[in-house]
Amino acid sequence: MIQMCLCFVVSGNVLFYCVSAGQLKVFLRLLELGVQIETDMDGMSLLMEAAYEGHLDTVRYLVSNARDLRITINQTDNARRSALFYAFENSQLPVVQFLLSHGARLEPADHNKNVLMCACLKNNITVLKYCLENLSLLNLTLDDVDDKGRNVLFYAVTGGNSEALELLIQAGACVHSSPDGINLLMQAAGKKQLDVGRFVIQVLRILAHYL
Numbered sequence: 111m112i113q114m115c116l117c118f119v120v121s122g123n124v125l126f127y128c129v130s131a132g133q134l135k136v137f138l139r140l141l142e143l144g145v146q147i148e149t150d151m152d153g154m155s156l157l158m159e160a161a162y163e164g165h166l167d168t169v170r171y172l173v174s175n176a177r178d179l180r181i182t183i184n185q186t187d188n189a190r191r192s193a194l195f196y197a198f199e200n201s202q203l204p205v206v207q208f209l210l211s212h213g214a215r216l217e218p219a220d221h222n223k224n225v226l227m228c229a230c231l232k233n234n235i236t237v238l239k240y241c242l243e244n245l246s247l248l249n250l251t252l253d254d255v256d257d258k259g260r261n262v263l264f265y266a267v268t269g270g271n272s273e274a275l276e277l278l279i280q281a282g283a284c285v286h287s288s289p290d291g292i293n294l295l296m297q298a299a300g301k302k303q304l305d306v307g308r309f310v311i312q313v314l315r316i317l318a319h320y321l
Contacts, residue, residue: 123148129156132165147179153187161193161209164202169193173212183213189220198225201237216248222257223265226250230265230274238274242281252283259289267297272312279320 125145128137141147149155157176160168172181186192194214197205218224225248229237241250255261263283266274275294279285287293298313 125156126150126159129159129165129168130163132163132168134165134168134171137168138171147181149187152189155181155185155187155193157181157183157185157193158187158191158196161202161205162196162200164197164200164205166204166208169205169208173209183209184215184217186217186219190217191219192217195219195225198237198241199228199232201234203236203240206240210247216250218254222255224250224254224262226252226254226262227256227265230262230269230271230278233269233271233274235271235273235277238277242277252278252281260292261286263294264288264292264297267294267313268301270301270309272309272316275313276316276320279316285317 123145125137125140125147128134128140147156156179157169157172160172172179173183175181176183184192184194186195191199192214194206194209194216197203197209198216216225219228226238226241229235229241241248245251252262261283263275263278263285266272266278285294294313294317295310298310301309
C-alpha cells in the first residue's frame, strides 16, 4: 500500500487540499491508496474544512461515513470551533442546514464568542438575520456575553455596522456597559477609522431612537 503522508504545508496533508478544492473524486481515490485522515496543527478536521468552503457533496460524504472515517460531527478545533461554526463563519447556509439536520450543535468558540458575534465582526448581515430568525434552534440568546462580559451589540459596534446594531436592538438585545465600564459609545469612539465621528453619531441616533 502506498503511504502518502506527504505534507505540502506544515498544517495539513494532501486530503485537506482535496477537500478545500471540492475534489471529492480525488479525495476518495486517495483514501483508496491509503492516505490517512488527520487533523491539522490547529485541530481543524476535514469536515470543518469542507463546511467552511461550502462543499456540500463532500460534507454529505463525510457525515454519512463518519464512523468509518472516525469523524464526529461536533468535534471542535483548538479554538473550540466546530464544522457548524465554520459553516456559519463563511456564510455557507446550505451546509449549516444540512449539519443541523444531522445533529450538529452550536456552541460558543474561544473567548465565549458565538456565531452572532462573529457575524457582526465580519459585517455578515445574511448570517446575522438567519441567526435572529432561528435563535432557539441554534441555542442562542441575545443575552449571551463573551469572556469580557460584552454582548453582541459590542461586536456590531466593533464591526462598524450600524445596520447590525439596529437589527439587534429591534430584536431585543439589551444595551448595557461591560463589566469594565465600557459602553457602546466608548466602543464606537475607540474604533480606528477615518469616519469614526460619523459612526459615533450613527450609534447615538440609533440608541436615542430605541431607548
